[in-house]
Amino acid sequence: MGIAGFGLLAVVMVVALRTWQLPDAVVYPRGDDQARETRIQSVAVGRVADRLAQAVRFRTISSAVDDPEDRSFLGLHTWLEQTYPDAHREMSREVINGYSLLFRWPGERDCLAAGFISHLDVVPVEKGTEDDWTYPPFEGVVADGFVWGRGAVDTKDNLIMLMEAAEALASRGFQPRCDLYFIFGHDEEVGGRNGARRIASLLQARGVRFAWLLDEAGGIASNLDGSVTPPLASISVASQGYLTMRLTATAPGGHSASGIEDTAITRLSEALIRLQENPMPARLDGVAERDVLARAAGGPLALRVLAGNLWLFRPLAESQIEQRGGRGMLRTTISATVIEGGTQANILPQSASALVNARIHPRSDIDEVVGWVRRQVDLEDIEIEIVEPADPPTRAVDPSSPAFREVAATLTEVLGPVRVVPAFGFGATDARHFQDLTDAILNFEMINTDVSGGQHGTDERLATDLLAEGIVFYQRLMERHGRQAMEQSTG
Numbered sequence: 001m002g003i004a005g006f007g008l009l010a011v012v013m014v015v016a017l018r019t020w021q022l023p024d025a026v027v028y029p030r031g032d033d034q035a036r037e038t039r040i041q042s043v044a045v046g047r048v049a050d051r052l053a054q055a056v057r058f059r060t061i062s063s064a065v066d067d068p069e070d071r072s073f074l075g076l077h078t079w080l081e082q083t084y085p086d087a088h089r090e091m092s093r094e095v096i097n098g099y100s101l102l103f104r105w106p107g108e109r110d111c112l113a114a115g116f117i118s119h120l121d122v123v124p125v126e127k128g129t130e131d132d133w134t135y136p137p138f139e140g141v142v143a144d145g146f147v148w149g150r151g152a153v154d155t156k157d158n159l160i161m162l163m164e165a166a167e168a169l170a171s172r173g174f175q176p177r178c179d180l181y182f183i184f185g186h187d188e189e190v191g192g193r194n195g196a197r198r199i200a201s202l203l204q205a206r207g208v209r210f211a212w213l214l215d216e217a218g219g220i221a222s223n224l225d226g227s228v229t230p231p232l233a234s235i236s237v238a239s240q241g242y243l244t245m246r247l248t249a250t251a252p253g254g255h256s257a258s259g260i261e262d263t264a265i266t267r268l269s270e271a272l273i274r275l276q277e278n279p280m281p282a283r284l285d286g287v288a289e290r291d292v293l294a295r296a297a298g299g300p301l302a303l304r305v306l307a308g309n310l311w312l313f314r315p316l317a318e319s320q321i322e323q324r325g326g327r328g329m330l331r332t333t334i335s336a337t338v339i340e341g342g343t344q345a346n347i348l349p350q351s352a353s354a355l356v357n358a359r360i361h362p363r364s365d366i367d368e369v370v371g372w373v374r375r376q377v378d379l380e381d382i383e384i385e386i387v388e389p390a391d392p393p394t395r396a397v398d399p400s401s402p403a404f405r406e407v408a409a410t411l412t413e414v415l416g417p418v419r420v421v422p423a424f425g426f427g428a429t430d431a432r433h434f435q436d437l438t439d440a441i442l443n444f445e446m447i448n449t450d451v452s453g454g455q456h457g458t459d460e461r462l463a464t465d466l467l468a469e470g471i472v473f474y475q476r477l478m479e480r481h482g483r484q485a486m487e488q489s490t491g
Contacts, residue, residue: 236425241360
């Protein structure tokens with residue numbers, strides 16, 4: 001055997017060894033199976049599905065708060081109060097900035113609180129697509145094992161499951177050991193500036209600190225090889241930041257008959273093409289790399305070989321992630337989303353602008369992204385400005401931290417066998433406004449991502465088979481929280 005043969009054999013042996021050494025999936029205690037089944041069976045799933053459907057019927061579209069004739073948000077407030085009287089009796093409720101809701105359930109002791117975040121608003125239905133829905137988007141229909149309608153998944157499901165959990169506990173006289181907060185913003189879908197951000201400022205002024213905050217995203221899904229036993233639960237431990245810039249191009253303008261080719265529109269187009277052709281650097285590292293490793297643990301052999309040997313297969317892994325729509329795991333994404341320019345067909349506009357939205361990778365920060373955009377555009381007569389408050393990526397939560405272990409252990413207690421993945425979080429939820437109030441922002445919701453769907457699109461629907469587990473999950477988190485929080489308070 002020549003040198004090349006020995007070299008190949010050495011590589012094969014290293015690959016095999018590192019594949020074998022890849023850790024198994026983290027397993028948390030299952031808890032008492034009989035107690036779990038008793039709790040789950042006690043939930044009237046049909047009633048909960050009907051209540052979620054009723055909540056969907058309130059057209060709480062983010063832009064509705066600008067319509068003085070629209071009473072959807074206030075109607076939902078009243079409906080919640082009437083539907084969950086015991087929870088409202090035990091918790092204080094504040095209406096923040098006219099439409100958002102803040103609940104506080106006082107604890108018995110002075111220790112770090114836990115916070116549950118959802119939101120009341122939904123995105124609009126795109127005009128012209130209403131007839132494409134199986135059931136009208138705001139009728140709130142329960143059929144075929146689903147609750148259908150705008151908001152069923154994003155995210156009135158969490159709102160209802162949280163309130164159902166609180167109502168059941170309050171009716172039994174439960175009192176938490178540490179304060180519990182429910183934070184329901186009214187404008188998450190348009191940035192959360194007037195809802196969650198206002199609530200965060202208020203709580204910060206009051207000196208409130210959280211052991212952890214739990215918001216939407218994540219969920220239950222099949223494994224990467226298609227198997228569902230055990231299912232995979234993704235708890236996001238870090239999420240992208242959010243930044244919007246406006247690029248404005250200027251030019252002399254004039255009559256279209258002049259034949260001038262260098263216009264504000266062409267200058268803006270060149271700037272956007274430069275951004276498209278020069279994306280920020282990509283690399284699988286940090287939280288995203290740990291996500292891949294966790295998904296590979298206990299998975300199919302091919303995936304274990306790939307993940308266990310990133311020293312050799314990292315380019316292949318990165319390519320696969322890109323092809324499967326996971327660019328945000330590798331880099332800050334920068335996309336033009338809105339373009340404006342021109343008022344009439346025969347007039348050359350003197351200015352044209354575009355909104356460019358960046359979802360900031362945890363490896364990066366706001367200043368770096370703005371600097372990158374300026375360097376890539378590098379054109380005269382192009383102004384670049386940040387047009388709304390930007391939010392940095394959330395700080396990564398260590399999977400070995402008490403906060404993550406508390407949520408993960410509760411999840412497996414309720415669901416039984418499940419592979420828990422500390423996942424990379426796409427998007428930017430209301431939780432990002434609370435980074436100064438906690439060291440642990442986690443994102444998880446009890447939805448089946450393989451079955452439920454239509455988020456922000458046509459036929460949004462939630463499979464009802466996890467409603468009971470979701471309610472019990474929130475109940476157990478509320479009951480269990482306290483020991484770790486008190487340790488942190490006195491540490």
